[in-house]
Amino acid sequence: MTSFTLLLWISFGIAVQLGLLVAIAFWRHWQGYSALRGRVADADPAVVPGIPEEPEGALVAAWSGLRDFKVARKEVEDAARGICSFYLVPEDGKPLPAYLPGQFLTFRLDVPAAGGSEQIVRCYSLSDAPQPDHYRVSIKRVLTPIGSGLPPGCSSGFFHDQVEVGSRLQLRAPAGHFHLDSGSGPxxxxxxxxxxxxxxxxxxxxxxxxxxxxxxxxxxxxxxxxxxxxxxxxxxxxxxxxxxxxxxxxxxxxxxxxxxxxxxxxxxxxxxxxxxxxxxxxxxxxxxxxxxxxxxxxxxxxxxxxxxxxxxxxxxxxxxxxxxxxxxxAGATPVPMAGDIVVSFARSGKQLNWDASAGSLLAFAEANGIAVDSGCRAGGCGTCQTSIAAGEVAYGQPPDFDPEPGTCLLCVCTPKTSVTLEA
Ligand code: FES
Incomplete structure (x- = not known):
């Protein structure tokens, strides 16, 4: 055997050993991954004490309608002074229900408007783990985008400029489907x-x-x-x-x-x-x-x-x-052409051909001069809930607010068939 052949055999031996080591490492990693995946699947339905069982128990509103709260603390959070936290305590002094981490609060606000005030509804995420005696929201001031001609956020401006310690606010109970699961997976x-x-x-x-x-x-x-x-x-x-x-x-x-x-x-x-x-x-x-x-x-x-x-x-x-x-x-169900769909607004007495470029039934109604109350415009607050007299609507994804049977949230739905709405 020449020295060159010997060198080839030694290199081959090293390569085989390295290959074996890599294969063993990969096999071990894959076993860990598979075991973890199995644990995640098993653990997903598990419920952690202290958090209501999901989904039904967790999503039952702790109180219905509006409840009075007071601002106990207000704190600017960033050096740019664009984000402010508000600590809210109930005026009735009773304990607060827990919520699922990730849920939001809905506020009904009386904001100043020309000739008096105007009622608006807005949703803000809770920004801390559930506490027994207070809620916290952290709100960013929405500025007018430069050159857009749009008005600044009236709700966020109201919070930053007019809501102070001692101010009273009206809230709906925490809600929302976006929350951390109670499992143990990463x-x-x-x-x-x-x-x-x-x-x-x-x-x-x-x-x-x-x-x-x-x-x-x-x-x-x-x-x-x-x-x-x-x-x-x-x-x-x-x-x-x-x-x-x-x-x-x-x-x-x-x-x-x-x-x-x-x-x-x-x-x-x-x-x-x-x-x-x-x-x-x-x-x-x-x-x-x-x-x-x-x-x-x-x-x-x-x-x-x-x-x-x-x-x-x-x-x-x-x-x-x-x-x-x-x-x-798109592959599952034939979608009717937008031109085939007629949207009837019963109270307003209007029948209109659906225009898909409107994006939502709320925008479509407004573009045709039909006034509908709205708040978050994102399926969270329920303000635009409207009865459906006939026909069906579709949602791109399930809204956070659960509409009552026979109603829909106009801000996040589109007509699936010709539809008659009580608006
Ligand atoms: S405006 Fe809030 S759900 Fe439609």
Whole structure:
């Protein structure tokens, strides 16, 4: 045997050993993954003490109608002074029902308007784990987009400028289908901008009530001036080994340093998730502005994340489409042509051909001079609930507010057949 042949045999032996090591490592990892996936499937229906059993028990409103609350504390949360937290206590002094982390409150507000005041309805996510004596919401002031000609957010401006400690507010009970499950499987929370608020509720609750549950938070903000509660998040990350924090700044300040003040320069994108997350069957909970959701949700689909593992809430949820669901639905039922559908508004005495470009029956009604009360315009508050006298409507995804039988939420539905509405 020549020395060259010997070298070839030695190289071959090393290559075989390396191949075996890689195969064993992969096999072990796959076994762990499969075991975890089995545990997640088993654990999903489990109920954690302290949180109402879902779905029925959890979603029963603790009180019906409006309840009076008082502002006990008001706190500016960011250096840019754009986000303010309000701590709310019930005026009747009675204990508060728990809610599911991720749910929201609905407010009926009397805001100043020309010639007096106007009543509006708005929904805001609860931003902390359930507490027995108070609720907390954190509200971002909505500014007029430069050059848009649009008015600033009248509700957020009202909260920031006129609601003070001692102010009285009227609230409906916590509600919403977007909330953390009570299982034990690993979760990834993704919050961008003010979309961090339901994630704070989920995170604070999970760390307190689900010891050891693996939880990741990817928080997208422009920079440290606009990020809220960063010290709180960093102290939780230092305290809990099962919590992994990733602050993603799209436009860090000159004084801010990667690794010290934030973790990633850029937005939260699937490429980042692929780089950071181990191979595990995570459940993803996402909340943020519509453009970010519109790109992230389909990208998770494309990555192969199961639909049942993607949970999201957008500001305007009807606008986010799940690609696979949309494709399946399109193949399943023949959809009538928009021109074949007639929408009749019984009270207004109008019969109109449906125009799909309106987007929703609420926008269609308004475009045709039919006044309908509305609040959140996102299926959360129930203000636009309207009786259906005949026909059927369809929702892009189930709304947060459960409409009563025989009614629909005009802001997030479209006609499936010709329909007669009591409006
Ligand atoms: S306006 Fe709030 S549910 Fe339609």
């Amino acid at each position: 979760v990834v929370l993704i919050g961008s901008g003010i979309g961090i608020t339901p994630m704070l509720s989920m995170l604070n609750w999970s760390l307190a009530q689900q010891p050891g549950r693996e939880i990741w938070l990817f928080y997208g903000a422009r920079n440290g001036r606009e990020a809220i509660m960063a010290p709180h998040l960093q102290s939780l990350a230092a305290q809990y080994a099962n919590f992994h924090l990733h602050l993603c700044f799209s436009d860090p300040l000159p004084a801010e340093q990667a690794g010290r003040d934030y973790h990633h320069h850029g937005r939260v994108e699937v490429a980042l998730l692929r780089m950071e997350l181990p191979l595990k069957p995570y459940h993803y909970y996402i909340c943020g502005p519509t453009p970010m959701m519109a790109s992230l949700v389909p990208a998770l689909d494309d990555w192969g994340v199961a639909d049942s593992h993607i949970h999201f809430e957008a500001f305007g949820p009807a606008s986010i489409k799940r690609r696979r669901v949309a494709t399946a639905a």
